[in-house]
Amino acid sequence: MRESLGCGHVLGHDAQPEGDAWMQTDQPIIRIRNLDKYYDAFQALKNINLDVHQGERIVICGPSGSGKSTLIRCINRLEEHSAGQVFVDGVELSDETRDIRAVRQEVGMVFQQFNLFPHLTVLENLTIGPIRVRKMSRPDAEAKARLYLDRVHIPEQADKYPAQLSGGQQQRVAIARSLCMEPRVMLFDEPTSALDPEMINEVLDVMVELAESGMTMICVTHEMGFARKVADRMVFMEKGEIIEVAPPAQFFTNPASARCRMFLDQILEH
Amino acid sequence: MAAATVDISPPRPQRRLTLRKLFASRSLSVALYALVLWLIVRTALTGAEAMGYDWQWYRIPGYLFSLTDDGFQLGEIGYGLLASLGLSGLSFLIAILLGLLVALLRLSGLVVGGAVALIFLEVVRNIPLLVLLYLFYYVLGPIFGLGRYGASILCLGVFHAALVSEIFRAGINSVARGQWEAASSIGMTRAQAYRHIILPQSVRFMLPPLTGELVNTVKSSAIVSVVGVAELTTVGRNIISETYLSFEIWFTVAAIYLVVTVCISAFASFLESRYAVSN
Ligand SMILES: Nc1ncnc2c1ncn2[C@@H]1O[C@H](COP(=O)(O)OP(=O)(O)O)[C@@H](O)[C@H]1O
Ligand SMILES: [Mg+2]
Numbered sequence: 001m002r003e004s005l006g007c008g009h010v011l012g013h014d015a016q017p018e019g020d021a022w023m024q025t026d027q028p029i030i031r032i033r034n035l036d037k038y039y040d041a042f043q044a045l046k047n048i049n050l051d052v053h054q055g056e057r058i059v060i061c062g063p064s065g066s067g068k069s070t071l072i073r074c075i076n077r078l079e080e081h082s083a084g085q086v087f088v089d090g091v092e093l094s095d096e097t098r099d100i101r102a103v104r105q106e107v108g109m110v111f112q113q114f115n116l117f118p119h120l121t122v123l124e125n126l127t128i129g130p131i132r133v134r135k136m137s138r139p140d141a142e143a144k145a146r147l148y149l150d151r152v153h154i155p156e157q158a159d160k161y162p163a164q165l166s167g168g169q170q171q172r173v174a175i176a177r178s179l180c181m182e183p184r185v186m187l188f189d190e191p192t193s194a195l196d197p198e199m200i201n202e203v204l205d206v207m208v209e210l211a212e213s214g215m216t217m218i219c220v221t222h223e224m225g226f227a228r229k230v231a232d233r234m235v236f237m238e239k240g241e242i243i244e245v246a247p248p249a250q251f252f253t254n255p256a257s258a259r260c261r262m263f264l265d266q267i268l269e270h
Numbered sequence: 271m272a273a274a275t276v277d278i279s280p281p282r283p284q285r286r287l288t289l290r291k292l293f294a295s296r297s298l299s300v301a302l303y304a305l306v307l308w309l310i311v312r313t314a315l316t317g318a319e320a321m322g323y324d325w326q327w328y329r330i331p332g333y334l335f336s337l338t339d340d341g342f343q344l345g346e347i348g349y350g351l352l353a354s355l356g357l358s359g360l361s362f363l364i365a366i367l368l369g370l371l372v373a374l375l376r377l378s379g380l381v382v383g384g385a386v387a388l389i390f391l392e393v394v395r396n397i398p399l400l401v402l403l404y405l406f407y408y409v410l411g412p413i414f415g416l417g418r419y420g421a422s423i424l425c426l427g428v429f430h431a432a433l434v435s436e437i438f439r440a441g442i443n444s445v446a447r448g449q450w451e452a453a454s455s456i457g458m459t460r461a462q463a464y465r466h467i468i469l470p471q472s473v474r475f476m477l478p479p480l481t482g483e484l485v486n487t488v489k490s491s492a493i494v495s496v497v498g499v500a501e502l503t504t505v506g507r508n509i510i511s512e513t514y515l516s517f518e519i520w521f522t523v524a525a526i527y528l529v530v531t532v533c534i535s536a537f538a539s540f541l542e543s544r545y546a547v548s549n
Contacts, residue, residue, distance in 0.1 A: 078451055105457040115452035119470050128466060129456035181456050 027090060028053050029185055029216055030075060035084035037070055037240075044070045046240040048084070052185070057211050058218045059227040059248075062237035063263060068220040071237070072187045075218070076107040089184065105133060108178030112190040114170045116162040122149070122173050123158040126180045134181065141180070148176040152206050168199030172206055179210075186210065188219040222267055228252065236260045318517060330518050333509060347519075350505030351526055357423060357501055358488040364427025365487065366480075369434030374464075376439055387435070394432040399493055402429055407497045422494035430487050437479045441472035481538035485531040492527070502526065 028051035037045035044067045052058055060068050073079040074086055077093050077100055086093045088103045117125050126145035130136040136144070149155045152172035154165075162170055171191055178186060188207065192200045204226045211217055211230040221227065227234060227248060234251035236244040236259075244251070244260045255261045318325070333345040344352070372390055375383040394402070406425035407418060416424065445468050453463035495504040506523040510516045 076455055078454060101457040101459065104455055107455075109451075109455040111448060111452065113448055115446075115448035117449065117452070117467055117471075129458070132462050132466060133457040177456070 026053065028087075029089055030218070031085075031087040032071075032075075033085040033087075035071075035074065035086060036082045037067070037074060037079065038082045044240050045074070045081070048242055050235065050242065050245070052216065052218060054184070054216055055214050056216055056232045057230045058233050058235060059231040060218065060220045060235040060237060061222055061224075061227070061263070061267075062243075066237040067240040068237055069189050070240075072109075072189055072218055072220060075185075075187060076104050076109055078109075101133070105181055106184045108181060108183035108186040110171070110174050110178055110186065110188045110191045112194050114162070114167075114174045114194070116170055116174055116177070118162050121159050121161055122154075122165070125162065125173060126177050129177065129181045144180055145176070148179045149173075151179070151209070152176045153202070166199060167195045168202045171195065171199075171203045175203075175206055175210070185216045185218065188217065188221065190220050190222075192221065192223055224252070224264075224268060236263065238263070314517075323517060325518065326515055327518055329513070329515060330522055333519075334522075346505050346509060347502065347522065347526070350500065350502040351530075353500055353505075354488070354491055354502040355530070357419075357426070357494065357499070358484075358491045360423050361426035361430065361491065362484050362487045364423065365430035365434045365483070368427060368431035370438055372431060372435035373438035373442065376435070377442060391432050391435065394428060399425075399429055399490060400496070403493060403497065418494075418497050418499050422491075422497060422499050426487060426491060426494070429490070430483055433483055433486075434480065437476050437483065438472075440479075441476035442468055444475045445471045477538060477542055481535060485534055488531055488534070489527060 030050070030052040032048055032050045035045055035048040036043065048071060050058075060071065062068055070079055074081045074093075075088065077086075080095075081093075089106055091103055093100065093103065117128070120128060123142060123145055126148065127138065127141040130141040130144060131138060134141075146155060146158065149158055152175055154169055154172055157165060157169060157173070162173065165173065171194075175186075175191075191207070192203050195203065200223070204223060207217075207219070207226065208230055217230075219226075219231075231248045234244075234246055234248050235242055236251070236255070236257070238259055244255060244257050246255065251260075252264065255264060331345075333347040335345050335348050336343050372387045375387040378384065397405070403422065403425045406416070406421040406428075410416060410424075411418070411421040442464075449467055449471065450463060453467045458467070491501065492503040494501060495507060498504065502523055506519045510519050513519075
């Protein structure tokens, strides 16, 4: 499965056999245990438990303010959790985690607002991580960058600056930037919410292709067509809690909780 | 009817806008500037004439530079200018390095670092530059074995570091939070994020105020003449004490400061426009 991801997934993983052995033991790549997150007195996450296995595609949905962003930001420690445990690839994230950066290299993140580096060209956006963080040579990094630009269908934009691209193109560059780090998991935080409607599909298409290539993905999105197509499991959150986890077939036709049904009725109406 | 009422109101704000634009326009500011300067010079000249001042402008060029058989040679004022530029340049370099350090300390989130930076800022900002100079020259100088030149450069550097650090801090803070998050999420260290992502973007915000601060440094460097460092202002004073050409020399010295600072500003706007294009 990992071969189909394209080039160089061995990068930074000298211990690939170990990775396979680990698949056999079926240790989840992301393990979240009894996670709480407080912002001062406000509890944004309440006792979250979730395991994500290699190759799985999880779609998280729920009303605005329900803690979806907070949850996935805890996975690469852009937010520090208040209680409970988060493991990435067996490494627990905490203040003592010596190399949080090593973990972050394994976990790609795509933001709602793209967050491209505006002072760098598209190609430089893609190569800066591999060159500075992975210590790759510039020619190798550029070759890899062009490969991933190709995969997100904008090979011709390499020398432009982000501001010269449409929103959909920018988000695809952001996806390529993450992929250039050869992560084992990709997190998406409402990647299409900031886009004009006519650009949503070009981004979703790229995400579907990525899912089909076997990438482990956790996507916060309200694009239910996409969710139906790729999700292995749907997660519904409300008020900081996971209310329901179910395969899409069951989730969309017969959700267990009334709140989830209400939410689906609301967003599927449109 | 409706069209008529619509027609009546808009012109007013529009005219005010063009007036404001006119006043903001470069050519008008230059013209006003020249007019005011001319009025001042004229008043001074007539006043001087009334005093019976003996103008000897012909003696001034020799103090700037001379062209002899040996070729081009700088005069006393010329060397004074070089000294002032060197002094300001070194001081500003210190101000930049120290200012960056103080800004990073304040932004570091470290309690001790933040406190140290804050105390530094409050102390420096609340002491007059002249007193700070006396402190450096008469107190710190003997203690640390600083000469008048060293004490002056350090004093100016420290004084301007306070403002420079605020410029850095504002510039760094004006870069969107998402840039930090994107840099972290690809595994960059804090230092890498600063160097490759944050600082390059904040330069755009920092360049104009930094230029202003460089101009201020050049101007405030004149103060070190009180402890006898040989620079433009000191040279001017020395020449006057020998020749009594006070009007000519002070006009000349002032004009030189003016030319230098205007050149710095022009260079900065050139840099800015280049940066804007490449972005
Ligand atoms: N930095 C923060 N400080 C305080 N409260 C926050 C912060 N970030 C998020 N919250 C709160 O936490 C809750 C969950 O936010 P978020 O995870 O962004 O929700 P979602 O992504 O599902 O819309 C919201 O009520 C939000 O106001
Ligand atoms: Mg969100």
